Amino acid sequence: MTREIRLNAFFMNCVVHQSPGLWRHPRDRTRDYTNIDYWVDLARTLERGKFDALFLADVLGVYDVYGGSVDAALSGAVQVPANDPVLLVPALSYATSHIGFGVTSILSYDQPYAFARRMSTLDHLSKGRVGWNVVTGYLDSAARAAGRSRQNGHDLRYEIADEYMEVVYKLWEGSWEDGAVLRDREAGLFTDPKRVHRIRHEGRHFTLDGYHLSEPSPQRTPVLFQVGSSPRGRAFAARHAECVFIAGNSKTEIRKLVDEIRSLAKAAGRPPEAITVFLSAVSVPGWTRSEAENKLDDYRRYASVEGGLVLQSGWQGLDFASAPLEAAIGEVRRGSVEAHDRSDRAADRRTIQELGMATTLGGGAPLFLGSAAEIADEMQDWVEQADIDGFNLTSVVAPESYVDFVDIVAPELQRRGAYKRDYAKGTLREKLGGAARLATSHPAARHRVAEALV
Amino acid sequence: MTREIRLNAFFMNCVVHQSPGLWRHPRDRTRDYTNIDYWVDLARTLERGKFDALFLADVLGVYDVYGGSVDAALSGAVQVPANDPVLLVPALSYATSHIGFGVTSILSYDQPYAFARRMSTLDHLSKGRVGWNVVTGYLDSAARAAGRSRQNGHDLRYEIADEYMEVVYKLWEGSWEDGAVLRDREAGLFTDPKRVHRIRHEGRHFTLDGYHLSEPSPQRTPVLFQVGSSPRGRAFAARHAECVFIAGNSKTEIRKLVDEIRSLAKAAGRPPEAITVFLSAVSVPGWTRSEAENKLDDYRRYASVEGGLVLQSGWQGLDFASAPLEAAIGEVRRGSVEAHDRSDRAADRRTIQELGMATTLGGGAPLFLGSAAEIADEMQDWVEQADIDGFNLTSVVAPESYVDFVDIVAPELQRRGAYKRDYAKGTLREKLGGAARLATSHPAARHRVAEALV
Numbered sequence: 072m073t074r075e076i077r078l079n080a081f082f083m084n085c086v087v088h089q090s091p092g093l094w095r096h097p098r099d100r101t102r103d104y105t106n107i108d109y110w111v112d113l114a115r116t117l118e119r120g121k122f123d124a125l126f127l128a129d130v131l132g133v134y135d136v137y138g139g140s141v142d143a144a145l146s147g148a149v150q151v152p153a154n155d156p157v158l159l160v161p162a163l164s165y166a167t168s169h170i171g172f173g174v175t176s177i178l179s180y181d182q183p184y185a186f187a188r189r190m191s192t193l194d195h196l197s198k199g200r201v202g203w204n205v206v207t208g209y210l211d212s213a214a215r216a217a218g219r220s221r222q223n224g225h226d227l228r229y230e231i232a233d234e235y236m237e238v239v240y241k242l243w244e245g246s247w248e249d250g251a252v253l254r255d256r257e258a259g260l261f262t263d264p265k266r267v268h269r270i271r272h273e274g275r276h277f278t279l280d281g282y283h284l285s286e287p288s289p290q291r292t293p294v295l296f297q298v299g300s301s302p303r304g305r306a307f308a309a310r311h312a313e314c315v316f317i318a319g320n321s322k323t324e325i326r327k328l329v330d331e332i333r334s335l336a337k338a339a340g341r342p343p344e345a346i347t348v349f350l351s352a353v354s355v356p357g358w359t360r361s362e363a364e365n366k367l368d369d370y371r372r373y374a375s376v377e378g379g380l381v382l383q384s385g386w387q388g389l390d391f392a393s394a395p396l397e398a399a400i401g402e403v404r405r406g407s408v409e410a411h412d413r414s415d416r417a418a419d420r421r422t423i424q425e426l427g428m429a430t431t432l433g434g435g436a437p438l439f440l441g442s443a444a445e446i447a448d449e450m451q452d453w454v455e456q457a458d459i460d461g462f463n464l465t466s467v468v469a470p471e472s473y474v475d476f477v478d479i480v481a482p483e484l485q486r487r488g489a490y491k492r493d494y495a496k497g498t499l500r501e502k503l504g505g506a507a508r509l510a511t512s513h514p515a516a517r518h519r520v521a522e523a524l525v
Numbered sequence: 526m527t528r529e530i531r532l533n534a535f536f537m538n539c540v541v542h543q544s545p546g547l548w549r550h551p552r553d554r555t556r557d558y559t560n561i562d563y564w565v566d567l568a569r570t571l572e573r574g575k576f577d578a579l580f581l582a583d584v585l586g587v588y589d590v591y592g593g594s595v596d597a598a599l600s601g602a603v604q605v606p607a608n609d610p611v612l613l614v615p616a617l618s619y620a621t622s623h624i625g626f627g628v629t630s631i632l633s634y635d636q637p638y639a640f641a642r643r644m645s646t647l648d649h650l651s652k653g654r655v656g657w658n659v660v661t662g663y664l665d666s667a668a669r670a671a672g673r674s675r676q677n678g679h680d681l682r683y684e685i686a687d688e689y690m691e692v693v694y695k696l697w698e699g700s701w702e703d704g705a706v707l708r709d710r711e712a713g714l715f716t717d718p719k720r721v722h723r724i725r726h727e728g729r730h731f732t733l734d735g736y737h738l739s740e741p742s743p744q745r746t747p748v749l750f751q752v753g754s755s756p757r758g759r760a761f762a763a764r765h766a767e768c769v770f771i772a773g774n775s776k777t778e779i780r781k782l783v784d785e786i787r788s789l790a791k792a793a794g795r796p797p798e799a800i801t802v803f804l805s806a807v808s809v810p811g812w813t814r815s816e817a818e819n820k821l822d823d824y825r826r827y828a829s830v831e832g833g834l835v836l837q838s839g840w841q842g843l844d845f846a847s848a849p850l851e852a853a854i855g856e857v858r859r860g861s862v863e864a865h866d867r868s869d870r871a872a873d874r875r876t877i878q879e880l881g882m883a884t885t886l887g888g889g890a891p892l893f894l895g896s897a898a899e900i901a902d903e904m905q906d907w908v909e910q911a912d913i914d915g916f917n918l919t920s921v922v923a924p925e926s927y928v929d930f931v932d933i934v935a936p937e938l939q940r941r942g943a944y945k946r947d948y949a950k951g952t953l954r955e956k957l958g959g960a961a962r963l964a965t966s967h968p969a970a971r972h973r974v975a976e977a978l979v
Contacts, residue, residue, distance in 0.1 A: 146717070152740040
C-alpha cells in the first residue's frame with residue numbers, strides 16, 4: 072500500500088529562519104513578518120495544500136557565537152528580530168479551519184503553571200489544533216537574558232525537562248476529570264468540585280500546589296513534538312514525543328536513527344509506530360526540471376554564506392569566524408573544548424565556506440529539486456528507505472516555496488495516493504492518526520484520575 | 526466645553542467576571558468563553574459602539590479563601606476556569622480595526638525578558654492597539670501555584686514591580702533605536718548593529734544581559750494601566766500609569782482619590798492630565814425607565830450571593846463563610862489579623878448577606894439604571910463631580926449589557942457631544958490623546974538612547 076506522507080511547514084516568526092540572505096530576493100515576503108495579513112495568507116496557502124501543520128521554531132536569545140558578537144546576526148536578520156510564535160496561533164486558527172499549529176516553547180525559561188494554561192487556552196481557541204515542540208534551548212545568550220551566567224549542562228537540561236513534563240502532564244491530564252464541567256444552568260452548577268483535583272508537586276526542580284486553571288481542552292495535552300539528536304535527547308523523545316523532527320542527508324544514517332528511536336519507544340512501553348517521524352527538507356519545484364534549476368540558480372544569488380555560518384556557529388557553539396573561509400571545519404572544532412553534539416565527523420573535511428554555503432538554502436536539509444514527478448519520486452524514496460513518515464518543509468523564498476509546493480508537487484503526490492486530498496475530522500492528534508487524547512501507553516496517561524479512565 | 530467620556534469594556538476570559546450567578550441567565554453567553562467566535566462577536570459589538578478598549582482582567586490562582594476551599598468558586602464558576610487573556614488579542618485585533626486591547630499580566634509570575642517580547646509582538650500584530658494592566662497579584666493561591674508558600678508582602682510586591690518596570694522599559698525603549706531597522710535589500714543590511722544596544726541589568730530582584738528580541742513596535746511600551754488603591758499602589762500608579770482604574774460609589778470620595786493621584790503624578794514630574802482615570806461601573810439601560818427596571822429585576826433573580834462572597838473573600842483575604850449571613854461584616858474583619866486594605870470602614874455595619882448581594886451585579890460598582898437620558902446624565906455628572914475621564918463598564922449579562930449600551934446609551938452621549946462618533950487615527954495611545962510613544966515626562970523615556978530622542 073502506498074504510504075501517506077505527512078507534511079509540516081517549518082517556519083519561524085522572524086525574517087530568516089533557515090535560508091539566510093534570501094530575504095533580499097525581490098519576491099520574498101518574510102520581511103513582512105510583523106504583519107498578520109502576511110501570516111494569514113501563508114496559513115491559508117498551507118491549508119489549501121493540506122499541510123498537517125504550520126510549525127513555528129523559536130529562540131529566546133541571539134546568535135552571538137559567530138565573531139563573538141551579535142553584529143552579523145543583526146545585519147543579516149538571522150533569527151533576530153524574532154517575535155513570539157505563540158501569539159500567531161489565535162489569529163491563524165481563527166482564519167483557518169483545519170491546519171494544525173505547532174509552537175516551540177523553551178521550557179527552561181517558562182513557569183509550568185502559566186505555560187500549561189497558555190497551551191490549554193490555545194487548544195480551546197483552535198478547537199484542538201495545537202502542538203508543542205518541547206525544547207530545552209541551546210543558546211547561552213538565552214540563559215544570560217534570563218539572568219543566568221550560562222545555560223545548564225546538556226543532560227541536566229533534560230533532567231529538568233523530564234520533571235517539567237511531569238508537572239504539566241499532571242495539570243493537563245490529572246486536575247480536571249472529563250465529566251467535571253457540567254454547565255448546568257438549572258442546578259446552578261458549572262463545575263462539580265468533587266471532580267477537580269488539586270495538583271501538588273514537590274520535585275527537585277519544581278514546586279507547585281494548585282488547580283489547573285483551564286477546563287479540559289479538546290486534546291488536553293497538546294500534540295508533543297521533539298527534536299532529539301543527542302543520546303539523551305533521543306531517550307527523552309522516545310518517552311514523550313508523538314512526533315520527532317530529525318535532520319540529515321543520508322538515507323542509511325537516517326534509517327538507523329529512525330530504527331533506534333522506534334526501538335527506544337518500544338523499550339519505553341510505547342508502540343514504535345506511535346512516533347511520527349518528520350525529516351527536515353526543502354523543495355524547489357518547477358513545472359519542468361529546467362524551470363526548477365533556473366529558479367535555484369536565481370535563489371543562490373541571494374544566499375548569504377556569512378548568515379549560514381552565524382547559524383552553524385550558534386548551533387554548534389563554535390565560532391566559524393575564528394578561521395579563514397578556506398580552512399577545514401575540523402580546524403575550528405579542534406580549537407574548541409566544548410563542541411556540541413550536532414557535529415558530523417565525516418563533514419569535518421569541508422571548508423568553512425562550504426559549510427556556510429550548504430546552510431543557506433533550508434539550513435542544510437536535503438533539497439528536492441525538479442519537476443513534480445521527480446520531487447514526488449524522491450520524497451517517496453525517502454519514506455521507503457528511511458522509514459520516515461513525512462517532512463518538515465522549510466522555505467527558501469516565502470511564501471513562494473510553499474505556493475510552489477502546493478501548486479506543483481502536492482497534486483502529483485495526491486494522484487499517487489501518497490498524500491491526503493482532504494483533512495481528517497477532529498483535532499490535530501486525530502488528523503495525525505491518533506485519538507483526540509493521548510494514548511494510554513503514553514507516560515502522561517498515568518496522571519489521569521481513575522474515573523477519567525472509565 | 527462638554528468633556529468627552531472614555532470607555533473600556535471590563536471583562537475576563539472566563540465565565541464569571543464580576544456578576545456571579547448571571548451565567549445562569551438564559552440570554553447570557555459567557556459560558557461560551559472557550560469559543561473564539563463568541564469573542565469576535567463581542568469585540569465587533571464594542572467597536573461598533575466606539576469603545577476605546579476591551580480590557581481583560583486576569584488571575585493566576587483560584588478564589589479559595591471563602592470556606593477555606595475552592596469548592597464554591599468551582600461550582601459557581603467564579604473566575605475559575607479562567608483562560609489566558611493575552612491569547613485573545615491576536616484573533617480579536619485581526620477581526621477588528623480600531624478598538625484597543627488591554628491585558629492584565631501579573632508580573633510576579635513572569636520573566637521580564639520573555640514578557641517584553643510577548644507585549645512587543647502583540648503591539649506589532651495589533652498595529653499598536655495594546656495596553657498592559659500592571660498587576661502584582663493578590664491571591665496566595667497564585668503564589669502557591671508558582672511554588673512559593675505565600676505571596677510576598679504588599680510593599681515588597683511593589684518594590685519588585687518598580688524594578689520589573691525598569692527592566693522592561695530598558696528593553697522596550699532602550700535596546701533598539703528608531704532608525705536601527707533598515708530593511709535594505711540592496712545593501713543586504715536588515716538592521717544596523719550600531720543602533721541596537723545590549724541591555725545589562727543587575728538589580729535586587731532581576732538580572733538580565735541581552736538584546737530585546739523584537740524590533741520597535743508602533744507604541745514600544747504598551748499603554749500602561751494600573752489599579753492603585755493602597756498608598757503604595759497610588760504612588761506606583763502616579764509614577765508609571767497612563768490610565769488608572771478606580772472603584773467606589775461616592776463621588777466625593779472618588780474626587781479626593783482622583784485629586785490625590787493627579788497631584789502625586791505632578792509631584793513625580795508628570796502633567797496631572799497625563800493620567801486618564803476610569804471608574805468601574807455597570808449599566809442596565811432600557812428604551813424606557815420601566816423597561817430598564819424590569820430588566821434589572823429579571824437579572825437579580827439569577828444573582829448569586831455566595832458567588833459575591835467568594836469574590837469578596839478573595840479580594841479582602843477574609844473568609845465570609847466563617848460567620849452567619851446575618852452577621853455584620855465587621856465581625857469577620859475583627860476576627861482576622863490581616864485584613865487587606867480594600868476595606869471601607871463605613872461599610873462594616875452591612876451584613877454579610879448585603880455585601881454578597883451588592884457584589885453580584887458588576888462587583889459592587891455604581892449601577893447606572895434607566896433610559897438613555899438618565900444614564901447619560903449620571904455618567905456626565907460623575908465626570909463633572911469626580912473629575913474622572915471615563916468608565917470601565919463591566920457587564921451583568923454578556924454580551925447583552927454591551928449591546929444595550931451601544932444601541933441605547935452611546936447614541937445619546939454622541940448627541941450631547943460627550944462621546945466620540947469615530948475613532949481617532951493611530952495607535953491606542955494616540956486614540957487616548959497622546960503621541961504614539963510615551964511622553965518624555967514618563968520615567969520610561971529616560972531609558973531611550975540619545976539618538977532616539979533627536
